[in-house]
Amino acid sequence: MAQGTFFSILEERSRALGSLLCVGLDPHPGLLPAPTAQSARDLCLRAVRGAATWAVAFKPNIAFFEAFGAPGWEALRAVIEAIHEQADRLGRGPIPIILDAKRGDIASTAEAYARAAFEVLGADAITLNPYLGYDSITPFLEYRQKGLFILCKTSNPGSADVQDVLLRDGRPLYEHVAQRVNEWDRYGNLGLVVGATFPQALARLRQIAPQRWFLVPGLGAQGGELEATLRAGLRPDGLGLLLNLSRAILAAPDPARAAAEWHDKITQTLREMEQQ
Amino acid sequence: MAQGTFFSILEERSRALGSLLCVGLDPHPGLLPAPTAQSARDLCLRAVRGAATWAVAFKPNIAFFEAFGAPGWEALRAVIEAIHEQADRLGRGPIPIILDAKRGDIASTAEAYARAAFEVLGADAITLNPYLGYDSITPFLEYRQKGLFILCKTSNPGSADVQDVLLRDGRPLYEHVAQRVNEWDRYGNLGLVVGATFPQALARLRQIAPQRWFLVPGLGAQGGELEATLRAGLRPDGLGLLLNLSRAILAAPDPARAAAEWHDKITQTLREMEQQ
Numbered sequence: 001m002a003q004g005t006f007f008s009i010l011e012e013r014s015r016a017l018g019s020l021l022c023v024g025l026d027p028h029p030g031l032l033p034a035p036t037a038q039s040a041r042d043l044c045l046r047a048v049r050g051a052a053t054w055a056v057a058f059k060p061n062i063a064f065f066e067a068f069g070a071p072g073w074e075a076l077r078a079v080i081e082a083i084h085e086q087a088d089r090l091g092r093g094p095i096p097i098i099l100d101a102k103r104g105d106i107a108s109t110a111e112a113y114a115r116a117a118f119e120v121l122g123a124d125a126i127t128l129n130p131y132l133g134y135d136s137i138t139p140f141l142e143y144r145q146k147g148l149f150i151l152c153k154t155s156n157p158g159s160a161d162v163q164d165v166l167l168r169d170g171r172p173l174y175e176h177v178a179q180r181v182n183e184w185d186r187y188g189n190l191g192l193v194v195g196a197t198f199p200q201a202l203a204r205l206r207q208i209a210p211q212r213w214f215l216v217p218g219l220g221a222q223g224g225e226l227e228a229t230l231r232a233g234l235r236p237d238g239l240g241l242l243l244n245l246s247r248a249i250l251a252a253p254d255p256a257r258a259a260a261e262w263h264d265k266i267t268q269t270l271r272e273m274e275q276q
Numbered sequence: 277m278a279q280g281t282f283f284s285i286l287e288e289r290s291r292a293l294g295s296l297l298c299v300g301l302d303p304h305p306g307l308l309p310a311p312t313a314q315s316a317r318d319l320c321l322r323a324v325r326g327a328a329t330w331a332v333a334f335k336p337n338i339a340f341f342e343a344f345g346a347p348g349w350e351a352l353r354a355v356i357e358a359i360h361e362q363a364d365r366l367g368r369g370p371i372p373i374i375l376d377a378k379r380g381d382i383a384s385t386a387e388a389y390a391r392a393a394f395e396v397l398g399a400d401a402i403t404l405n406p407y408l409g410y411d412s413i414t415p416f417l418e419y420r421q422k423g424l425f426i427l428c429k430t431s432n433p434g435s436a437d438v439q440d441v442l443l444r445d446g447r448p449l450y451e452h453v454a455q456r457v458n459e460w461d462r463y464g465n466l467g468l469v470v471g472a473t474f475p476q477a478l479a480r481l482r483q484i485a486p487q488r489w490f491l492v493p494g495l496g497a498q499g500g501e502l503e504a505t506l507r508a509g510l511r512p513d514g515l516g517l518l519l520n521l522s523r524a525i526l527a528a529p530d531p532a533r534a535a536a537e538w539h540d541k542i543t544q545t546l547r548e549m550e551q552q
Contacts, residue, residue: 133434158409
């Protein structure tokens with residue numbers, strides 16, 4: 001993306017589309033006609049072409065490309081290139097690309113990961129793991145135009161094992177992480193990852209971080225509910241949540257129709273909530 | 277590696293060499309004559325050829341290869357292949373390869389990362405981040421011949437931000453993680469990552485996990501001290517620590533000599549400690 005910061009562009013696009021839909025590109029091997037990088041690429045290209053009109057952002061998960069080695073990386077680059085092409089074709093500004101990579105390493109290594117994500121692949125944002133602390137985030141932070149979504153309370157059942165551990169003052173660890181992120185956010189380019197499967201945690205985190213963007217996986221296949229998620233996490237201005245749907249769109253017989261349906265479902269639920 | 281589990285092979289090789297030396301392959305851009313995948317590969321190949329006699333294990337860090345995109349992945353494969361070739365040439369059995377990747381994602385995604393590490397790249401072990409909990413580890417766990425080193429207390433200053441947070445019972449989070457790893461270790465293929473920069477944490481973790489292998493970064497450039505590390509973390513049988521040296525060998529004018537010197541330093545310190 002040429003102009004503006006990740007979050008300013010995200011916010012503008014979300015407002016323009018009246019939507020919060022993020023389309024996850026997770027080419028699981030079970031979805032592929034053949035176990036090849038080309039097959040993963042083609043599945044994603046189909047979703048990108050179909051859903052670009054409706055997607056506030058795209059979120060490719062690098063794991064499913066890495067699983068094919070070097071050709072997988074080329075496939076991922078082709079998918080990112082295709083998102084840029086769709087944005088140019090549609091003429092409504094850039095479509096933000098969030099690389100779901102969940103990286104976290106000591107500073108000198110994190111620099112290399114940041115280079116891979118932002119310079120080699122050209123992503124606009126990335127997901128990061130907070131376990132190694134502030135100095136593992138700083139090399140990414142310095143890319144001030146980019147967005148960093150820090151894992152806080154993830155959507156999987158096992159998230160309880162570490163993230164829910166209670167601290168001395170009775171708070172769960174994920175609240176501590178959200179507070180640290182508030183301290184770390186010198187340049188205003190940090191978001192959180194919060195699963196839709198835990199609306200109570202989402203509500204609590206919205207109190208701790210009233211203005212922050214949350215990337216929200218766990219709707220659809222994982223069982224999170226749309227209205228409960230919106231009620232728990234939406235900012236007063238109706239923004240601040242990026243609702244990720246992956247398989248529901250990627251594996252649909254017609255990704256364009258599936259994306260349009262999710263778009264409608266989100267905008268309609270938002271309207272109904274406004275009227276209440 | 278064809279036969280045996282990762283930890284049985286590691287233990288056998290460590291005993292045969294009388295050493296605990298792990299050679300980290302972290303081709304930082306500052307160490308390269310040119311910013312290319314080929315240059316990163318050549319630097320690592322030089323260290324592999326020089327240090328294979330002395331290395332109990334090699335630990336390539338995938339970040340520095342990813343930073344070159346697809347060609348970086350090919351370079352990493354070439355480095356891993358070269359380690360196999362050196363093992364064949366030396367005829368003293370396989371040399372274990374630990375992929376330093378610090379991955380962590382929900383189960384269905386973790387499967388893809390496991391495939392990338394173990395099947396595409398052919399690593400024998402991997403480093404993993406525990407923040408997403410047990411179900412993020414299980415897909416790796418099922419590769420029972422492979423070794424998984426779970427990040428526990430890392431060597432960087434920022435490790436305090438999350439890992440040192442005190443829980444309700446007064447323990448730091450990293451102790452909780454070590455105890456969880458004890459519960460998760462159904463097949464005996466889990467180790468921990470514990471930095472040499474925190475010998476007190478190392479000693480405490482040895483109490484919690486008396487038999488577990490610890491992968492120990494932080495010696496050399498990061499300031500950890502050899503004897504303090506050995507005193508804090510060695511098992512009664514003189515094994516259980518894998519002491520990682522990266523830049524001290526990779527960037528040395530003569531990696532073979534640097535590796536031999538570290539080998540001697542380790543074996544001599546072990547001997548002196550035995551005699552006390």
